[in-house]
Amino acid sequence: MNRKVILTCAVTGAGDTANKSEHVPVTPREIADDAIAAARAGASVVHIHVRDLDTKQGSREVAHYREVVRLIRASDVDPVINLTAGMGGDLVVDPQDPTTHMPGTDLVNALERLPHVEELLPEICTLDCGSLNFGDGSDIYVSTPDMLREGSKKIQTLGVRPELEIFDTGNLWFANVLVEEGLIDPPPLYQLCMGVPYGAPVDAGLLTAMVNMLPTGAQFTSFAIGRNQLPWVAQSVLAGGHARVGLEDNLYLAKGIKATNASLTERAVDIIGGLGAEVATPDEARQILDLRMQTPIVTGNDL
Template identity: 90%
Template sequence: MNRKVILTCALTGAGDTAGKSEHVPVTPEEIAADAIAAARAGASVVHIHVRDLETKQSSREVAHYREAVRLIRESDVDPVINLTAGMGGDLVIDPQDPTTQMPGTDLVNALDRLPHVEELLPEICTLDCGSLNFGDGSNLYVSTPDMLREGSKRIQTLGVRPELEIFDTGNLWFANVLVEEGLIDPPPLYQLCMGIPYGAPADPALLQAMVNMLPAGAEFTSFSIGRNQLPWVAQSVLAGGHARVGLEDNLYLSKGVKATNAGLTERAVSIIEDLGAEVATPDEAREILKLDVQVPHEGVRL
């Protein structure tokens, strides 16, 4: 298997994990330091969420993104920067009165999920391609077709590459519609997210079925969460895709051994190389994804 594999490190995510591991970065300085360490360990791409400094929970604070990105860009490494644009889709309802929003709700429109992307112009940002019952309870992630069309148009206008986050086959179906409608510039980049309740199970046969649904010329990464994360690096590469690891999705390097982002990256590099592939450098990742030819479309506000 003589090919280049883009390796993403998802540094911190939005989950309630900072209290479960001391290695989960919280401040912009910690997030940037982990991004730099992951890049030195071999990550082609770093995927960034930010967190509230007091509660350590997820945040949409533009200043935190600004500082983390500044520190990475001023460092001696140059990973592809991928900023989440998924925050602002959380709806928690009272199951006895679904018209009542409960604590934990953070629901804004498509454009209000993008101010940090508009300011910082990362090479990649995420686009969550559908709504989902997010785990047990009454927490929903909301991303409707109308919202996705509006968001994808704005991202396209900015000249940023959207990473199409796919949590189930219906998400993939609609992402393909966005591609068909010309709202996603080539090559479309898909992230097949497996094992997240209650989306697509971490089943290799299902992964292959989803890969079979991808349009011609698409690039894809797949990942799974928890103890399946590192085995899924091999699963994704063998299916023809790229790979992702990081503390967003998994806190352990092995049973009982807490991971760091750099440690997970190093392990993923070893898995990829053991399969006979090579990890792409950041510049090789840019070439594969044609990031160097992404330009703002007409009407961009800078």
């Protein structure tokens, strides 16, 4: 069991959730405000996506990331900032003609997924460690070994800690290869993602098997989506890891009760405390993960 738990709040994600709950933040101001509220509620880390202001869907707009980061850094809290670098891997194919890309496709190379990371130098950014059939239908997330090696080298050069997003055991196998090849600086940070169709199912035995595959000295977080999110906080901590909650992965605090990022964070803090552990402060998280403090100049106006 882990007694000092880094708690991440993933505040909005890129899924089609903004029309399902009024609490899902969309604008840079809303996203920053939710991140700040989660940090005040006890989150050690805030994980940031941004959204298109018109469609409310996920976006790669650097100006939106710039504004969110500016607002968080100007606030009265100092959470570790974790920016997604997974946008740009979405491929939707026509099942009758797979050479045809359908609406919803947003596919760019490894370096084109990183301009906001290069400019803003967050302490952490994500690295999705493999391709995946993403849900029912014809959506595929594309992240090939060649792309991952190129992205890892760039992130390493920037001095940013990659969070290795693991959606299945093959992803974990290749992430370990990146570590062995020296493309990931120690300590490697893994995020074991459970319940995302069609990756690793929500199964405690599978979590144990994946934890047993981690290299010596690795740090890991695990989360589960939907109604499994809050119970999985305890599961991850008992397995020796850290925890993640937030509206990216779950919209409800209980059956019929819509959550906010702050309320999910508060509930996770209570769960962790009930296990006899405590949530790491942002500075303790920085120490545990050996994060490099960098201070780029972030300018801009509220959007």
